[in-house]
Amino acid sequence: MTEEDARERILAAAEELYYRKGFAAVGMDELRSLAGVSLRRLYGVFPSKDDIVAAVLARKHDEWERTLTGRVEAVGSGARERLLAVYSYLEEWFCDDGFRGCAFINAFGELGGTHPEVARIVRAHKASFQQYMAMLVGEIGADAALAAQLSILAEGAQSTAAISADPAVARQARAAAEVLIEHALTNA
Missing domain, CATH: 1.10.357.10 (Tetracycline Repressor, domain 2)
Known part of the structure; x- marks a missing residue:
């Protein structure tokens, strides 16, 4: 999976989860799971949850x-x-x-x-x-x-x-x- 593919999967999952459940209610593990990426990959693409929220x-x-x-x-x-x-x-x-x-x-x-x-x-x-x-x-x-x-x-x-x-x-x-x-x- 390329960096761009991982980014897209993370953002799509984050957008869906944040919109459905709320920004504060979604943890990084749940996001990682739905995106189908490792926690290491998640943090490699987005160093913090704030970065993901801004990108979403x-x-x-x-x-x-x-x-x-x-x-x-x-x-x-x-x-x-x-x-x-x-x-x-x-x-x-x-x-x-x-x-x-x-x-x-x-x-x-x-x-x-x-x-x-x-x-x-x-x-x-x-x-x-x-x-x-x-x-x-x-x-x-x-x-x-x-x-x-x-x-x-x-x-x-x-x-x-x-x-x-x-x-x-x-x-x-x-x-x-x-x-x-x-x-x-x-x-x-």
Whole structure:
């Protein structure tokens, strides 16, 4: 097994275990076992659990950006529809049987207070989402404040859907987004 193969197996196992059980609940032996690598190999690829957590979050960030952007771009050129596609994407995600909320919110809740690097990574991820929403809001010609409002709706929907296990939360957030967008465009 190459170093890259081992890295991929470790990250795939860590992502699955951390998302399903929580970051703090997963030990290195359990991770090693699911990844099918020796403990020596695990520590050779990732010297610490903090390194694995950071790599998993980087991977989740890339996945989030790739899938969200793909969903928005699939809508086409209508700026309003592209902005609302964010909430359609959330609904699809919330309907996934394995949905356990936002990995970044989960990581921050578990580790953000004691691991400054995790807090930094989560903040950077959330800032990136805000910037993406600002770009989409700019496409419809609305005030930048709308981006923050729509981002809060999306973030709140993620937390609420995780707690309630109800994907309808995304439709409710989309309906609220439609009202905010209409208001912003009417008052522009």
